[in-house]
Amino acid sequence: MKTLPTLSDTPISTLANTHISFRQTLADHGIQPLEAKGIHTLQVNIGKLCNQTCSHCHVDAGPTRTENMTRETIEAVLAVIRQNPGITTIDITGGAPEMNPHFEYLVAECRALGHKVIDRCNLTVFFVKGKSHIPQFLAEHQVEIVASLPCYSEANVDQQRGKGVFARSMTALQQLNQLGYGKEGTGLILNLVYNPLGPKLPPDQSELEIDFKHELRTRFGIEFNQLFTITNMPISRFLDDLRTTGQLDEYMTLLINSFNPASTETVMCRTLLSVGWDGRLYDCDFHQMLDIPLSDGMPQTIHEFDHQSLAHRPIIMAQHCFGCTAGAGSSCSGALT
Numbered sequence: 001m002k003t004l005p006t007l008s009d010t011p012i013s014t015l016a017n018t019h020i021s022f023r024q025t026l027a028d029h030g031i032q033p034l035e036a037k038g039i040h041t042l043q044v045n046i047g048k049l050c051n052q053t054c055s056h057c058h059v060d061a062g063p064t065r066t067e068n069m070t071r072e073t074i075e076a077v078l079a080v081i082r083q084n085p086g087i088t089t090i091d092i093t094g095g096a097p098e099m100n101p102h103f104e105y106l107v108a109e110c111r112a113l114g115h116k117v118i119d120r121c122n123l124t125v126f127f128v129k130g131k132s133h134i135p136q137f138l139a140e141h142q143v144e145i146v147a148s149l150p151c152y153s154e155a156n157v158d159q160q161r162g163k164g165v166f167a168r169s170m171t172a173l174q175q176l177n178q179l180g181y182g183k184e185g186t187g188l189i190l191n192l193v194y195n196p197l198g199p200k201l202p203p204d205q206s207e208l209e210i211d212f213k214h215e216l217r218t219r220f221g222i223e224f225n226q227l228f229t230i231t232n233m234p235i236s237r238f239l240d241d242l243r244t245t246g247q248l249d250e251y252m253t254l255l256i257n258s259f260n261p262a263s264t265e266t267v268m269c270r271t272l273l274s275v276g277w278d279g280r281l282y283d284c285d286f287h288q289m290l291d292i293p294l295s296d297g298m299p300q301t302i303h304e305f306d307h308q309s310l311a312h313r314p315i316i317m318a319q320h321c322f323g324c325t326a327g328a329g330s331s332c333s334g335a336l337t
Contacts, residue, residue, distance in 0.1 A: 034315040041272040043091040050095040093120040123172035144189040152215040182223040199251035202229035205335040228334030255322040263329030
């Protein structure tokens with residue numbers, strides 16, 4: 001039987017040659033071990049299948065992955081949503097979540113219940129055979145789109161995400177604008193996600209948003225609502241790249257030295273619960289990818305969901321938590337401070 005982590009830091013000894021623990025860093029700043037403050041967002045990863053293979057992907061998603069959430073598990077997710085009105089946002093991610101055959105069913109059911117739905121979209125999925133209707137579907141259901149666009153530079157984007165991705169992304173954003181996304185007064189929210197190229201922290205989010213809006217508007221006539229800056233997590237493909245280039249220790253030192261105590265109040269694990277494609281529960285999407293389950297004694301799958309215990313659960317901490325608390329902080333909604 002698998003032994004679950006205790007409340008001490010989960011050892012991720014392969015990350016870097018450092019013995020500085022996240023838990024001890026919290027203690028040094030007079031911060032108690034993290035606990036959840038409720039569950040407002042259910043982040044549902046419905047599969048690792050993706051039409052892209054990005055170098056920074058912490059999910060290790062790609063075209064050959066076969067993990068996809070089944071209709072049975074999706075029904076269990078919907079049952080939890082119906083029974084727990086305090087969960088107001090359903091954040092759907094992948095892979096490319098639209099590649100799951102039950103994606104549209106999940107979206108439609110959640111919207112029918114009156115919940116806010118977020119689709120974490122890579123934009124190029126619109127050009128996959130059989131998916132060209134997705135932009136119209138998202139608009140009709142007033143789904144908020146959080147779209148990956150690591151830069152407004154074609155060379156930068158294609159380096160991270162594959163040749164031709166930038167051009168297709170621009171076309172996709174123009175299509176979304178034509179449907180009303182990113183336009184004032186439509187209620188159709190289009191946010192973009194930036195992540196750095198390589199082992200460094202994101203720049204100031206508000207300043208970079210100004211640059212993004214100017215460049216995309218001037219060069220392509222594209223409008224969007226907000227830019228989210230997200231720190232690259234030292235796990236999965238990005239971790240492999242750090243090892244290969246000999247930059248792992250340097251990057252971990254940067255994250256540790258950039259610890260921002262103010263960010264611990266609003267890190268996403270405080271009000272979010274992550275659901276894996278197989279229905280297992282995690283404190284966050286990053287823990288999910290490292291197979292770090294919830295603390296011992298907590299419900300471990302969506303089928304065992306118990307709001308009372310999960311809403312104030314102790315959060316498992318590990319070395320990669322320094323990524324969420326470095327600099328301005330990082331979450332699925334961008335900078336924290």
